[in-house]
Amino acid sequence: MLINENVKFAFSSLWGNKIRSVLTMLGVIIGVFSVITLVSIGEGLRNEFSTQVSDIGSNLIIVASGQIDTESESFNPASLLGNATLSVDDVDRLKEEVPNIEKMVWTINMPSQVSRDDKTLRSTINFATQPEVLEIMTYDLESGRDMTYGDMDAKARVVILGGQVKNSLFDEDEEAIDQKINLVNEEFTVIGVMEEKENAISFGDTNFNNVIILPFTTGEEIVEDSSIFRIILQADSPETVDTVATDVNNVILDQHDQNEDFSVLTQEDLLDLFESFFSILTSAITGIAAISLIVGGIGIMNIMLVSVTERTREIGIRKSIGATSTNILTQFLIEAGVISLIGGGIGVGLAFIASQLIAIYAGIPATITLQALLLGLLISMGVGIVFGLAPAIKAAQKRPIEALRYE
């Protein structure tokens, strides 16, 4: 067949017009590059997120103040910062009325800066809660001891620090246990330091590397308010998560006079929330990519049309020595295909480099999937063939006698 010869000739004609070829390819390069890079970042984030969501303990249900709608396509982060509309009464009713709850903790928000000597942190997340919190969230202590009910009864001024907080307040090899820190204008003793999890994501909105946890009763005494910020429950098995969530929702709804000023989220909901976010992102990416590929395709068509005119005489010669119209059509189609395929290849290569760099410098685990790679190459070749068709037909239809006369 003539495929070999055509591919070889396509390369030689590309090589003969290097700058033009590169410019022609540019649209396809950028298109394929952006699709694959963005898709790989999205894919990486998605993977990372699902692993982390399943990492933060199992069968969790969170009740948050304010309304978070996981069903709709839109996701408003501001809704996560609702006012504290829950109360201890809600918790009491849950305890009484909802079966299949394994563990439950509830938190009071304690916004405050934290300081030690001359170091001050303003962005820590401080909350008061029950001793089971670390168990539910599957966090271990790196050093020190866990909070106890003794601390609760004594309303002790003690805290457990998230790994990142410890690193910010203390030097690397400095012992934090039994040291004093200042919070909400009182002095607290550090009793434990949590292990630091890489890329810890939050359940709701709390990055656990950045928390300071104190006993619930202590918090209650200090803020003189029993508004609850979050209730975190653990169902006793994966099968009961949904029923527990429904029960919790009904009980609190009843308690709040049917006023839906709270949200009940499961890990599933959380995943859904981010899935919907990613799907918006994906459609946006697809849109951008489609536009740049069309622009790239038009570029190829433009250059191929010029090329066909320029090479009218060559077409005439080929026809005079026995080329059929199909031979000529194939030749120009292959040429367009080769241009766009090389462009696609370069795009894939650049995307691969970019994803590595992003992984190293931005810490986003971008993964290039085989599908994304094949899709990129396939689409680029498709673009070449679709947009190369018109010029190729034009070439094939040239009459040999006129083509030969062309100067």
Added chain:
Amino acid sequence: MESTVIKLKNLSKTFYLTKTNKVEALKNVSLEIKQGDFLALMGPSGSGKSTLLNLVGLLDIPDENNGELLIDDHNPKDLNKTELAYLRRDTIGFIFQTFNLLPRMNAWENVLLPMRYAKVPRKSRKDRTKKLLTMMNLQNRIKHKPAELSGGERQRVAIARALANQPKIILADEPTGNLDSKSGQDIMKILKELNRKEGVTMIIVTHDQEIADMTDYTIKLKDGELCS
């Protein structure tokens, strides 16, 4: 008895420059050329030489009238575009005044190309290319591109290419027109030898009486009509 390979009967070709302004390039030309003929086609410019050559070479189609054209017993009117391309590929070899080699291909590739179009098996086409280039005394010029060859060498590559698919007819349009007289003489010798040894029918369009004298007979055209 020698068979007729090209037959023209009352053949005409009219070009329409505009709807009303037409040029009758050929008027009722009748002609028979036999297998193995070696002839010159002469005439002043505008006399219809090239038109005739293009019709015989199946690059152009004659007027739709009673006229008849037969190439190797095929009537182009009965053939579709692809069949025309096949007939051209298998029956006719072209040699042009301006050589018309593909500039990005070397001598070897230029000679090989018609055989690729004819789907000649790899081994045979390689052997034939080698044989043809050696026959044209170009065995040391195989990798050279047209720009790296002299005029005479280029025309020899073109002859090798024209011979690639063992055509019955070779149509040469002023093959020596762009060459010095020494190279021109050489090319004519080669063509004559091909005619004698291989029996290829040769039609050579020329202005040059000296070239015409080297052929077996001459056909003269004037204002689109035969005048011999």
